[in-house]
Amino acid sequence: MGDGRVIAVAGAKGGVGKTTTAINLGVALAHAGQTVAVVELDLAMANIVDFLQFEPERTLHDVLSGTAPTTEALYPIDDRMHVLPSGTELAEFNAINVAALAPVIRSLRPAYDFVLLDTAAGVSPETIYPLRLADEVLIVSTPRVASIRDGKKTIELAHRVNGEVMGVVFVRAGTGRAPPPERLATFLETDLIGAVPEDETVAAAQDMSQPICLFDPDSPAATAYQEIADSLVLGDTADDGDDDAVLGRGGVADLQNAEAIAKSAAKADPDGMDGATKPLESDALTTGDPDDNGFEFVKRKGE
Template sequence: MSHETVYAIASGKGGVGKTTTTVNLGTALAEAGKRVAIVDTDLGMANLAGFVSLTPDSMTLHDVLSGDASIDDAIYSITENIVAVPSGTSLDEYADTSPEGLREVVAELRDRFDYVFLDVGAGVNHETVLPLGLADSVILVSTPEPAAVHDSKKTLELTERAGGAVTGLVVTRTLPDSDISHDEIATRLETDLLATIPEDSAARESVYAGTPLIVYEPDGPAAVAYRQLAADLAGIDVPETATDETGTELSVAAGQAGGGSDADDEHDEREAAHDDVSSAITEAESSTE
């Protein structure tokens, strides 16, 4: 699967860990030296804005899609090798956007980064369906609950209608003593089971700490599972601990973004302060997880 570089992370139901999966997959690949861009394609209910410190006049994907900004204006460095393209939170800005412009955005990011992750909104609307067809492949995210699995089936069908392809299923918040067969869930959805992510109290703690789980608790069961998933998707080995190749511990603190890409260099001056990122991540993730 290493030839696939643009992934849409999707779920039919909110609150199943979609954004957490997006951020931790991206972070794991960034730790492995890959240049990664995370794009919030949930134009109506943006979440990734929480990963950068935005002022009222900050540019977002809304501005790009309305023709008021370039993609460079809406790229924000998070940490080493990884950037975010957030959507805005203003309903007025949302009304001015043209979702069709996302095709050009994805094409440009594909050329500039090793991996692009599209954080897709839940529900059924044009801006939800569009990324499913633009990505090289779609990763379904679901908890084992019947409602979440049922909605995942809808997302799979939407992907097929959009001309996209589903790589497989990630089941989050699994319990070791459960009698639920995760393989059976994937079979019912007629797709492959890519990974199971164990229930881990460190996941919520990492949100309030303002740090991706695989950095906050690198040896925890969920972090280990996310790293293995990243390795399997990319066909590479990923670091077992949250360090870069120089041995320096990674975090979302300001001043640690490196020169992994031209976009990183151009936007160093706009790196978010650690306190701002921490509080914003807490607010964004808590509202969806």
Template sequence: MSQETVYAIASGKGGVGKTTTTVNLGTALAQAGKRVAIVDADLGMANLAGFVSLSPGATTLHDVLAGDASIDDATYRLAENIVAVPSGTDLDDYAETSPEGLRDVVSELRSSFDYVFLDVGAGVSHETVLPLGLADAVLLVSTPEPAAVHDSKKTLELTDRSGGEIAGLVITRTRPDSDVSYEEIAARLDVPLLGTIPDDPSARESVYAGTPLVVYEPDGPAAVAYRRLAADLSGIDVPDRPPSGRDTTGDGGSRAADGSSGGADASVIDRTPDEGSEGREAAQDDVSSAITEAETDP
């Protein structure tokens, strides 16, 4: 699968770890020296903003899809080699977007980055289906719970209807003492099992810390599994831990030390925050909490 560079991370059910998977796969590949962009393609229920500490008036993918900004304007540096394109959380802005514009966004990012990960919304809507057909391949994410597996079948059908290709299944929150056969779940869905991500309390802690799990607890079972998955997808060696002396903290600080934010080429483009945004930056704990709730089953 090394020739595939744009992946849609999708699920039929919310709260299965889709955003966590997106962020950690991207970070692991960035640590390996690849240039990575992660995109919040969940236009209606965005939750990636917490990883970049957006100020209320910051430019997002909503502005790009409304024709009011360029993709560079909505691109924020997370750490070395990795940027994020978050969607907004304002429903009025969402109403102004044209999801079809995502096609041009993906095309532009594909030409600028080694890997692009699209964090796709759950459910059935036009903006959910569109990324499935734009990506080179779709990573289906599910927990072992029957409801999540059942809803995964809907995503498989949507991917087929959109002309997309399924790369395989990633099962999160697995337990070594479980009597569930994860291979059997994949066989039931008729897709390859790409990997399993063990249930790990550090995953929730890492979200509250605003730090990707592969950086926050690099030797933990889930972090090890995410690095293995990244290596299998890309066909490259992924380091066991963050390279020392590099900016791989992923601390949610989309702002550089001088208060600027990185664009598509973070080593070259620095942008000054919008006038009047100083002091209005989103509280990281509040947004990270919202992400945690979104990524946790009721």
């Protein structure tokens, strides 16, 4: 127990698998013997309860508004794995609440080995702040252009707020004609943490409101999440340097900074950060194989 490693599960595109990854990585880490809290920070589109079988009476909203202690909003999902749901009222999230997030996460740190932050899509203070609040940022993307472009944007944002990007997990891998995950990670200039294959069991598990790692631990997707969790535990390179007293790398004072960055990012380039993703439009990701179109530029439904 203790000195939790705070990981923001992030990626600017919606529907790419962030919540699925946060929950299942949480269960898989618990199976690997770790204690885990998954904190839902998808404020406008809170939906973690749809993935799990529980109806929270207390949520992060109550915690941030001071009407409930954090412990009352933590729900056991599996042995050693708790979830803190954000609650839909958080659509009316404001700056004061964002500031209150830091001490909440800080209070979880000594109680868990891992604290996973399930973040929202888009570019806003709510998405930027966790990038700084966390020790490490785990990018989630599908192997498709729009998702990777937004993943790149999230990496840039993380760097702008001095967040540490640990690498990328590709979800729904192995579909279409995307280049291999290793190549996509190289394009993103980050480490490949894992690839979770497209797996219809994910939807079946979701229909039963269960994490796939509990519903069918031997399924391809669950196996992939377990491998990622095991590698996180074994290669535990978390920096337990001298900043123990400080929460992550950021503080409340950075909030205004996050707002300014969100504004400038949105203004600078609505389709991508300062042209940083331009190579995607070229042949930067082709494999060199004449039969390989490199990329399927067709958007999937729901992406």
